[in-house]
Amino acid sequence: MKKILLLLAMLLVTTIAMSQIKVLSNGNVNVGGNSVCSHRAKLQVDAGGNNIVIGPDDGGTNIGAYWGNSGTPRLDFWHPIAKWNNVKMKVWGLSSDSTLKTQIIPLGNTTNILKQINTYSYFFKSDSVLIRSDSVDLRKREYGVLAQEIKPILPDLVDTCNGEMFVNYNAFIALLIKGFNEQQTVIEQQQNQIGILQNIVTAQQLDIIQLTTLQKEVIRLQEAMKECCKNPKGGMYIPDNPDEPQGVAILYQNAPNPFSANTEISCYLPETVSQAAIYIYNLQGVELKSYPLTQAGVNTIMVNGLELPAGMYLYTLVVDNEIIDTKRMILTK
Numbered sequence: 001m002k003k004i005l006l007l008l009a010m011l012l013v014t015t016i017a018m019s020q021i022k023v024l025s026n027g028n029v030n031v032g033g034n035s036v037c038s039h040r041a042k043l044q045v046d047a048g049g050n051n052i053v054i055g056p057d058d059g060g061t062n063i064g065a066y067w068g069n070s071g072t073p074r075l076d077f078w079h080p081i082a083k084w085n086n087v088k089m090k091v092w093g094l095s096s097d098s099t100l101k102t103q104i105i106p107l108g109n110t111t112n113i114l115k116q117i118n119t120y121s122y123f124f125k126s127d128s129v130l131i132r133s134d135s136v137d138l139r140k141r142e143y144g145v146l147a148q149e150i151k152p153i154l155p156d157l158v159d160t161c162n163g164e165m166f167v168n169y170n171a172f173i174a175l176l177i178k179g180f181n182e183q184q185t186v187i188e189q190q191q192n193q194i195g196i197l198q199n200i201v202t203a204q205q206l207d208i209i210q211l212t213t214l215q216k217e218v219i220r221l222q223e224a225m226k227e228c229c230k231n232p233k234g235g236m237y238i239p240d241n242p243d244e245p246q247g248v249a250i251l252y253q254n255a256p257n258p259f260s261a262n263t264e265i266s267c268y269l270p271e272t273v274s275q276a277a278i279y280i281y282n283l284q285g286v287e288l289k290s291y292p293l294t295q296a297g298v299n300t301i302m303v304n305g306l307e308l309p310a311g312m313y314l315y316t317l318v319v320d321n322e323i324i325d326t327k328r329m330i331l332t333k
Helices: 002-019 113-114 125-130 149-155 170-227
Strands: 043-046 049-056 063-067 075-079 119-123 142-144 158-161 164-167 262-269 274-280 288-293 299-302 309-318 322-331
Touching: 002 158, 049 299, 049 322, 063 119, 119 170, 149 164, 149 274, 170 309, 262 322, 274 322, 288 299
Parallel strands: none
Antiparallel strands: 043 049, 049 063, 063 075, 119 142, 158 164, 262 299, 274 288, 274 309, 309 322
């Protein structure tokens, strides 16, 4: 009996296998072919045509189809009323292995391409079913591009299915990365230019400070020239009458003034002087040089401009521990 049951089971399996599982009229299954199922069929697996169609009848809501013999393989999900459905998942992985690719070419300039692309916010017409009868709008605004505008710019990113156009948004990632790198390069170049300009501005500010200082020195020079002009003999003392006795010590303006190399300072010492010297100070009152004077009459000392930095200085004649006079001189470089 067991052998008979086993034989019957084997015959049943063989019959089903040979019949390629056809359940129609109208349960719509058809695995092996030899049937005509519409694109809305509830299941069709055709081994010869490599076609799979999964979906409900016309009253359903979702249809998914894989067309393996009609161009690029793809899996479509659409709705009879709302057209294409949303597909949600936690992780979306896309094939990007370099070993699967050929004719790999680096992208050129993409900034100019991206500048031609307009972006929009919008609703899908089919979303109107989400507006309730009490006018409460439950639609969610979408953001993206228009396929008709993308096709003239990037035709490889646009596809058509069931008479409708689709955009490969994933491909925009490469364009955006390249565009970002291009803009980053421009930003870094501009930052370098800004740094150069800042250095120029800083140098100009220093020049302004130096010009302001120079202007002050010019004013002081003008004052010094006016003081110098009070002595028509200039820096070197030449008595009008050599036989005329001089009873007091006199300090004269240095000549030339201003000077860049050397200048002479002259003074007159009467016979009664025991000790005398000329001292040079900076404007802070720090003594820089001293020149002892050892003879009566006209004394002249030479100041070496290479020993001092450019600027304004004071020089003083001291006779027997008494300050006789102080004058200014200007050293330029």
